[in-house]
Amino acid sequence: MIDAIEGEADSIVATTVELPPRIFSRIAEIVRREARIELPPSKITLVQSRLARRLRERQLESFGDYIAVIESDAEERAAMIIALTTNHTHFFRENHHFEHLRETVVPMLRERALRGPVRIWSAGCSSGQEIYSIAMCLLGKDRASAEWLNRGDVKLLATDLSPPVVEATRRAVYSADDIEPVPPAYRRRWLLQEEDEFAMSPEARRLVTARVLNLFGPWPMTRQYDVIFCRNVMIYFDALAKAELEARFVEMLTPGGYLYVGHSERLIGPAAGSMTPCGQTIYVKANRR
Numbered sequence: 001m002i003d004a005i006e007g008e009a010d011s012i013v014a015t016t017v018e019l020p021p022r023i024f025s026r027i028a029e030i031v032r033r034e035a036r037i038e039l040p041p042s043k044i045t046l047v048q049s050r051l052a053r054r055l056r057e058r059q060l061e062s063f064g065d066y067i068a069v070i071e072s073d074a075e076e077r078a079a080m081i082i083a084l085t086t087n088h089t090h091f092f093r094e095n096h097h098f099e100h101l102r103e104t105v106v107p108m109l110r111e112r113a114l115r116g117p118v119r120i121w122s123a124g125c126s127s128g129q130e131i132y133s134i135a136m137c138l139l140g141k142d143r144a145s146a147e148w149l150n151r152g153d154v155k156l157l158a159t160d161l162s163p164p165v166v167e168a169t170r171r172a173v174y175s176a177d178d179i180e181p182v183p184p185a186y187r188r189r190w191l192l193q194e195e196d197e198f199a200m201s202p203e204a205r206r207l208v209t210a211r212v213l214n215l216f217g218p219w220p221m222t223r224q225y226d227v228i229f230c231r232n233v234m235i236y237f238d239a240l241a242k243a244e245l246e247a248r249f250v251e252m253l254t255p256g257g258y259l260y261v262g263h264s265e266r267l268i269g270p271a272a273g274s275m276t277p278c279g280q281t282i283y284v285k286a287n288r289r
């Protein structure tokens with residue numbers, strides 16, 4: 001997301017190429033149209049810095065030349081949006097969500113898995129730390145606690161707009177710094193050291209499918225989901241886009257399904273009426289009887 005406050009130190013690339021406000025507005029308009037991301041005027045320096053490399057790669061001398069390219073070249077528009085998204089994430093981010101998942105939701109999912117499929121979605125997954133944190137909560141501390149997953153039809157979906165982070169999710173290899181927040185018991189059991197990096201174990205990887213998906217495009221999934229994580233993604237969408245997305249998430253959840261949103265996010269649209277808050281930034285969908 002377009003956010004320096006979120007923790008990602010945004011290295012401002014030294015550039016002499018000015019981004020005139022008129023062109024910034026046109027860029028903001030394209031980003032709003034394609035990804036529903038809001039770029040307020042205060043983001044002009046950030047946008048100028050993040051797009052400087054795109055200009056260099058295309059050997060363009062001004063943002064005027066760049067706007068002409070992006071208006072006619074869908075590939076460059078996609079590259080621009082990737083350059084403008086912030087992918088800051090980490091394992092067990094907002095740990096209270098994972099405590100709730102372990103204590104309240106996993107027991108329910110184990111029950112459900114006896115009767116039918118279980119589906120979990122990380123929407124806006126970035127490089128996969130969120131979906132693998134979820135996977136480790138399902139697997140538990142050892143082979144015995146993971147056994148239920150071998151018997152049931154349990155699948156985890158991770159999606160993001162940005163192909164490079166989806167590829168990183170598929171690769172599932174992290175640095176020593178990345179895995180620091182992983183509880184030691186999980187680290188020992190579900191991460192395998194490969195020289196100076198750490199790969200998610202086959203048991204965790206087997207659960208996860210990663211796909212490129214723009215949340216504002218069509219959703220190809222045919223089943224409802226028992227749990228949806230969409231955290232630190234909706235913050236910079238406009239109110240209409242948020243309300244639209246929330247309604248789609250509610251529709252996509254099974255009765256009794258859970259939605260987790262980011263620390264500064266709240267359900268704001270009509271969808272809030274179908275969801276009951278049940279913890280800090282956690283909502284449960286009414287269970288039809």
Ligand SMILES: C[S@@+](CC[C@H](N)C(=O)[O-])C[C@H]1O[C@@H](n2cnc3c(N)ncnc32)[C@H](O)[C@@H]1O
Nearest residue numbers: 085087088089124126160161162214215231232
């Ligand atoms: C800040 S990261 C959050 C990652 C993770 N959910 C977390 O909380 O740690 C936001 C992610 O949302 C993705 N994103 C932004 N707009 C999107 C859209 N319209 N469709 C799908 N993903 C989007 C970005 O590419 C980025 O990887």
